[in-house]
Amino acid sequence: MKKKNLKKLKQYSRRIVLALKSPLTYCYILLPVIFIILIKATYKAEKGISMSNIDDGIWHFIVAFVAGYFDFTITTRLGRIYSLIMLLSGILLFSTITAKIASIFVDLKMKKDKGLKKLVNINKHFLLCGWRNGFDDILECVLNSNSDLTPEQIVLVNEAPPEQVAQILSQNRFKGLNYISGDFSDEETLLRAKIKTAERALIIADQSKQQSQLEMDSRTVLTVLTMKNLNPELYTAAELFDSKFENHLHLAHCDEVILTNDYENSLLATASSGMGYSNVIRELIGDDAVSGILIENIPENFIGKTYKEFADSLKNGAVLIGLLLNTGNFYQRRRDAVREAQKNPDVSKIVDNLRKVKTLKSNKPYLTPPADFVIQANTKAIFVKGKPEKI
Numbered sequence: 001m002k003k004k005n006l007k008k009l010k011q012y013s014r015r016i017v018l019a020l021k022s023p024l025t026y027c028y029i030l031l032p033v034i035f036i037i038l039i040k041a042t043y044k045a046e047k048g049i050s051m052s053n054i055d056d057g058i059w060h061f062i063v064a065f066v067a068g069y070f071d072f073t074i075t076t077r078l079g080r081i082y083s084l085i086m087l088l089s090g091i092l093l094f095s096t097i098t099a100k101i102a103s104i105f106v107d108l109k110m111k112k113d114k115g116l117k118k119l120v121n122i123n124k125h126f127l128l129c130g131w132r133n134g135f136d137d138i139l140e141c142v143l144n145s146n147s148d149l150t151p152e153q154i155v156l157v158n159e160a161p162p163e164q165v166a167q168i169l170s171q172n173r174f175k176g177l178n179y180i181s182g183d184f185s186d187e188e189t190l191l192r193a194k195i196k197t198a199e200r201a202l203i204i205a206d207q208s209k210q211q212s213q214l215e216m217d218s219r220t221v222l223t224v225l226t227m228k229n230l231n232p233e234l235y236t237a238a239e240l241f242d243s244k245f246e247n248h249l250h251l252a253h254c255d256e257v258i259l260t261n262d263y264e265n266s267l268l269a270t271a272s273s274g275m276g277y278s279n280v281i282r283e284l285i286g287d288d289a290v291s292g293i294l295i296e297n298i299p300e301n302f303i304g305k306t307y308k309e310f311a312d313s314l315k316n317g318a319v320l321i322g323l324l325l326n327t328g329n330f331y332q333r334r335r336d337a338v339r340e341a342q343k344n345p346d347v348s349k350i351v352d353n354l355r356k357v358k359t360l361k362s363n364k365p366y367l368t369p370p371a372d373f374v375i376q377a378n379t380k381a382i383f384v385k386g387k388p389e390k391i
Contacts, residue, residue, distance in 0.1 A: 045079035065090035123197035125153045129184035130204035131160035151176040157184040160208045185223040203238040213241040224252040291387040308371035318383035322367035
């Protein structure tokens with residue numbers, strides 16, 4: 001306790017010394033003294049002419065200094081000189097204050113546009129990390145595919161050229177976007193983006209620097225590790241070029257892994273068959289939140305019931321094709337199961353459950369399960385729905 005008090009005392013002493021060294025400190029002390037002298041001098045010059053007591057002198061100063069005009073008719077030469085000094089002092093001081101306030105707002109706007117400002121009062125937001133050509137198309141697809149997201153809930157984190165980011169932020173469709181400039185694998189940058197209160201994050205392979213695919217994938221893995229360390233409950237999806245890094249992301253508890261090269265190669269291979277697979281895949285992926293492959297929550301009253309019972313209850317016009325298992329913050333639940341097993345090492349049931357949990361994968365699709373498959377908690381339904389025909 002004494003050490004803390006001594007530390008505070010030293011801090012206050014240092015501040016006092018710095019204040020005494022500053023010329024502004026003496027200005028703050030000198031100005032009131034000068035104003036008091038002016039009030040007394042003006043009153044003395046105008047006493048018995050336009051002013052009857054010192055209160056008139058004080059009021060005259062306030063009006064001249066703040067409002068910029070004279071409430072009393074000053075007749076003496078000295079009174080007019082003193083009053084003019086009061087008036088000019090007010091104009092200069094308030095101009096300085098106005099300029100300072102304006103510079104503060106301009107500075108805040110510049111920091112915001114350059115992504116240097118720390119975010120405040122934002123939570124359950126979406127982090128979009130990384131940059132590449134055609135980034136505005138990716139951003140628009142993110143908004144179209146997530147009907148619950150607005151631009152105000154999206155935070156861009158990247159090191160892209162300022163003019164390119166400014167072009168994105170200036171578009172009306174992206175009005176309200178938040179932007180943080182910096183290395184998205186760096187802890188300090190993520191803290192400025194309020195990583196601890198974020199809900200989801202998408203890390204795309206960053207092409208803002210001249211890096212190899214190996215370097216980009218390594219940076220993606222490092223980013224997920226940092227994010228999960230700062231916010232274990234954050235839902236993360238990350239893009240990779242090389243599938244050999246996929247296991248690293250799973251070890252980092254990444255919830256979704258997008259293997260760009262593998263998807264591109266598979267798409268080219270299916271197109272080579274001449275059967276129109278690529279067109280089908282394009283329709284399935286879709287570009288909005290109401291058609292293609294849809295993932296929806298299963299009502300709680302169907303947890304513990306069979307797949308057939310759930311399928312028979314559907315009347316939404318979409319085709320049920322399977323289930324998505326272990327959704328949500330799966331890795332956090334798995335860590336909780338590990339802790340529970342460590343607390344109860346002698347309970348064989350918990351140990352058996354732990355072994356099962358360790359073998360499970362996050363967001364595992366199970367297409368066309370058997371009719372008697374029992375729906376477990378944290379499971380979602382997979383539907384296919386076409387776009388409405390244009391008449």
